[in-house]
Amino acid sequence: MGVKVDVLVPLIWYFLIIYVIGFYSLRYVSQARSREGKGFLVEFLTGDRNLGGFVLAMTLVATYLSAGSFIGGPGAAYTHGLAWVFLAMSQMPTGYFTLAVVGKKLAIISRKINAVTITDLLKERYESKLVVVLCSIAIIFFFTAAMTAQWIGAARLLEGAVGVPYLTALRFFAISVLIYTTIGGFRAVALTDALQGVVMTLGTAAVILAAVAAGGGVESLVQSLAAIDPGLISPYGPNPGFTTMAWVTSFWILVGFGVVGMPQVATRAMSYRDTGSLKRGIIFGTVVSMVLLLGMHLLGVFGRVLTPGIASGDLVVPTVITQLFPNWVAGLILAGPLAAVMSTVDSQLLLAVGAIVNDLYANLINPAIKRTAAFAFACTLAIGLVIYFWALNPPDLMVWLNLYAHAGIIATFLWPLILGIYWKEANAPGALASIVTGVGTYIWFNTDWIWPYGWARPFGLHVIVLPLVISLAAFVIVSRLTRKPSPEIIAKFWGI
């Protein structure tokens, strides 16, 4: 397969713009480099808490909707029909829910205590080294694994669309992400996310309109689906035993409400400028979520009619795009899914770096850290290299961790964060009990394929739901039975 130059050219332009953003942000990072201790990290990890509403919305949406919604989601919609679009709409509330629930509170508290990561905040709140270590380890392991899977996906996408060999695509992608994240920090990540969010939204709107036109209108597409299998237009899908009501509804917990506990969300809530940004962020975020979720998943469903017989659902988006558009437009639109992957990966990379430099090193080992900048850059590169080598030859551990990454992160952070900022009696033993029982039962229930003691769908629900209930109960009971947090902590978090 030769290299398709006319697909490649728009993509190259796109990457050039991303580099420009990286170097633009570098100015701010360089100015901050002389700051000692945490001063540098406030710029590198939160962009000096100066995000506007539009950028806030875009970076939030781009970060959590990304890869799943662009590759895996449409692929599943291809198989399961409208039932999967219905399932995907459980993500709709994230646009307003996350920022409404933790947005303002985290912004106020993180300024009070000078927190730049979620672990920073948990450290001040619970004053427990064990909590810090567990949280940092969860971030480093789960995110590194998740990033590896994403890099592999991005390289496959480039390989399929442009026709370059996998190894070249992987190197090109790795170098681009590493460079703009290393030099530009959070500011570069947020700004490129904003650009990527715009590309994704416009691309999605264009593709879905073209797909509907190519299929002769919605009515003919839906009727063709019903002719293939009536299950494709029912909320129970073509495999009613798989997409059951209880299981589909529990996605509201996994990808809807539970997202509020993700470190990426917390970082963004610590990084915006003022309440005006927050409000605009909620509005833009909700609108963009709607367009992307509906558009991409409907595209997957309609792809079943437009391009039948695709071997792997993951290929449905690139296939439909290259079939519907001339090559150079396809290149522009393919930047969308690629952007989705990049915007997810860059924020995870930054969080992993934050976990090492800020949470473990600056908080525990050497609070008087000097030369923070050099250390942060070195960590970014080191993690990047680990991911690169994992992506070349994915070890079993990586595959396993990635499978559990999203829900594992929620099981770790959701209650310690939410109860930590809304419940004065939440204390360190409670948080530890919550993390251990949450992650523990989640992983245990997931072992049904190894031995008979797993529990794949407790009470018909998605496997994440019951561990979250158990860990909430453990948190409340243990907190009630042990000593209340000191008045100093209460004053620090709730006082003027």
Place this chain on the structure above:
Amino acid sequence: MSTDRHTETFQEDPRHRQCSREALMGLGLGIVNLLWWLGWGYGLGSGPVSEYTYVYGFPLWFFMSCIVGALLFTLLAVVMVKFFFADTPLGDLKETPEGEEAQPWA
């Protein structure tokens, strides 16, 4: 950070009440959104496919649950934010100058 600050009598930050109110509003809107999605989706979609009615080519259950639902809750989110979310300073209240007009977030 000086410790004598904490030993003074505890005075709760007035912004937290507004934060809790806004969080509950977000949660409430999310739950209503879930009920709307669930009610239309499974309420109308559970019958046999041959008896579906269609709007603009979509099955009615999908149209109401996913398309109207998405538009409606986007609109409600805008209303919530525009009319019920307060503008408050985010920084340290002690640093804001004295004698400003009535504090709307309190």
